[in-house]
Amino acid sequence: MTITDPTTTTTEGDSAAALAAARADLRGRLLADGVLIDLGSPGLYGRTGVFERVYAAVDAAAVRSQADLDAEVLRFPPVEPLAAFERTDYIASFPDLAASISGFTGDDRTHRALLAARERGERWETFLQPADLMLTPAVCHPVYGLVGDTVPEGGRTFDIVGDSFRREPSLDPMRLQAFHMHEFVHIGTPASAKTHRDGRIPGMRALLESFGLAIEVVPANDPFFGRVGQMLARNQVEQALKFEFVTPVYGPDHDATAISSANLHEDHFGTSFGLRTADGAVAHSACIAFGLERITIALFAAHGTDPDRWTSDVRAALAL
Numbered sequence: 001m002t003i004t005d006p007t008t009t010t011t012e013g014d015s016a017a018a019l020a021a022a023r024a025d026l027r028g029r030l031l032a033d034g035v036l037i038d039l040g041s042p043g044l045y046g047r048t049g050v051f052e053r054v055y056a057a058v059d060a061a062a063v064r065s066q067a068d069l070d071a072e073v074l075r076f077p078p079v080e081p082l083a084a085f086e087r088t089d090y091i092a093s094f095p096d097l098a099a100s101i102s103g104f105t106g107d108d109r110t111h112r113a114l115l116a117a118r119e120r121g122e123r124w125e126t127f128l129q130p131a132d133l134m135l136t137p138a139v140c141h142p143v144y145g146l147v148g149d150t151v152p153e154g155g156r157t158f159d160i161v162g163d164s165f166r167r168e169p170s171l172d173p174m175r176l177q178a179f180h181m182h183e184f185v186h187i188g189t190p191a192s193a194k195t196h197r198d199g200r201i202p203g204m205r206a207l208l209e210s211f212g213l214a215i216e217v218v219p220a221n222d223p224f225f226g227r228v229g230q231m232l233a234r235n236q237v238e239q240a241l242k243f244e245f246v247t248p249v250y251g252p253d254h255d256a257t258a259i260s261s262a263n264l265h266e267d268h269f270g271t272s273f274g275l276r277t278a279d280g281a282v283a284h285s286a287c288i289a290f291g292l293e294r295i296t297i298a299l300f301a302a303h304g305t306d307p308d309r310w311t312s313d314v315r316a317a318l319a320l
């Protein structure tokens with residue numbers, strides 16, 4: 001398999017090589033020190049006790065930091081119905097990251113053909129049929145179909161954590177195919193959505209800094225697919241729709257990595273899901289997302305793989 005990594009396509013070959021080496025070094029350390037377990041597919045890892053200990057502490061600290069939102073807790077499975085996925089329009093923006101579930105629906109004969117192909121060492125998944133299920137790429141997706149047509153005065157705010165799958169195999173331990181984000185999602189008026197996005201940024205930054213991480217908040221430039229995607233990306237930057245909390249995991253010479261984000265969707269989901277506010281206008285939405293594995297791995301990269309040796313400040317911030 002060819003592994004493409006959009007962030008390494010740079011004209012400075014030396015810099016790209018140095019970045020690849022830095023990524024391989026961190027990945028090697030996490031595996032050698034027993035933090036992650038290589039599952040044999042890029043961006044897919046098993047996790048050990050030390051990883052889980054830090055990961056759970058990160059998630060708990062994120063939740064504590066947003067307690068004042070009094071958000072409604074919702075949890076979803078790692079797959080979503082195709083119909084719900086459709087309405088998010090994700091396939092228009094990120095077809096290269098999307099992934100669907102397939103199942104076997106054939107008869108005995110087809111099963112024999114499958115087994116024969118398998119016997120010959122050929123790919124047998126082509127015998128499976130697409131099911132009407134997609135792997136969830138962003139954990140807030142299922143909520144928009146659940147809130148009903150009208151959002152009450154003051155809007156609604158949700159606490160959602162779950163699995164995300166994105167088909168972006170990489171040897172960068174910060175870029176996984178299967179990961180988790182903890183999102184705090186608000187659906188309300190244009191003003192309340194913007195207040196949610198903007199109002200949470202300083203606290204998120206302070207929280208991540210309290211973990212001993214160097215943080216910059218920068219406008220995001222998502223890799224929307226294709227030529228139309230370039231327009232969407234320009235629009236995202238020009239309208240300052242999304243901000244990322246980035247930290248220089250691989251040192252000052254390389255682009256910093258996003259470990260969290262704060263995203264204003266404007267009327268995107270309100271329009272697709274037919275959501276309105278009490279005054280009859282299309283609802284707006286915004287979400288803030290903590291990338292739980294990325295924060296955890298950034299901590300191991302910055303402070304070493306033994307949390308018992310982290311400074312007391314960092315351990316206190318994480319209640320470790």
Ligand code: ATP
Nearest residue numbers: 174175176177179181258259260261289290291294
């Ligand atoms: P990137 O620009 O690095 O691809 P993103 O803009 O696609 O990140 P979001 O869609 O904003 O990320 O997702 C919210 C958070 O989820 C990110 O800030 C990041 O911490 C985390 N995240 C995104 N993609 C991955 C991934 N492939 N592996 C691990 N964590 C991820």
Ligand code: ZN
Nearest residue numbers: 138140183287
């Ligand atoms: Zn979201």
Ligand code: MG
Nearest residue numbers: 166168222223
């Ligand atoms: Mg991405």
